[in-house]
Amino acid sequence: MAKVDKKSITIWSLETLTPVLISELIAAICFYFFTEYSFISKLCILVFIGGFLYLMWDCLQNVLLYRWYEYRLNEDTLYIRKGGFSISETLIPFKRIQHIDIEQTFYSRLFNLYQVGIFTAGDTHSIGYLGKEEASELKDTLLDYLISIGVDIDE
Structure with missing residues (x-):
């Protein structure tokens, strides 16, 4: 059984990081301009938390994916x-x-x-x-x- 390169974990994580950072940036801009609206502020905070949790979950998934990828x-x-x-x-x-x-x-x-x-x-x-x-x-x-x-x- 041949395995893929261990650097694959880093590549998969970077491929996830890009859209998460874009969504976090959009949420930060919305939070900055629409802080007077409590609904928008709460939604932006949820996007921040959700993006971070998704990134952590995907990094764990990538480590497991590498382990059984052959x-x-x-x-x-x-x-x-x-x-x-x-x-x-x-x-x-x-x-x-x-x-x-x-x-x-x-x-x-x-x-x-x-x-x-x-x-x-x-x-x-x-x-x-x-x-x-x-x-x-x-x-x-x-x-x-x-x-x-x-x-x-x-x-």
Whole structure:
């Protein structure tokens, strides 16, 4: 079983922090301009508290997600296991894969990590965050299998 990079916890937390900070900023501006309205003031205070609690909850969830986040390549299937408080296991037959891409988000670029997107007819799966070599190796392994079974690859 291969695991994702430990820096994934930081990336997931930063991805949560951004919208929380934006909502906190909007709530602070509303609180500043509408303090004479008690309803608006109370609502802004609830947004502050809710944003903080959500951020703490998500950081805990990210630590648990990393603990059980792993993937494995078998002879003709890809097994992905991830989850925090509830764990999901996905088994993807190689022959069902239609498209594979490697992408980098803003925050993953800071840590030089990549996310592998796997597209099947019915769903989209991702494995992230991996180092460049590991992500390229995973993509090449999947593409080599698809070529070996006769799928036309346009690259």
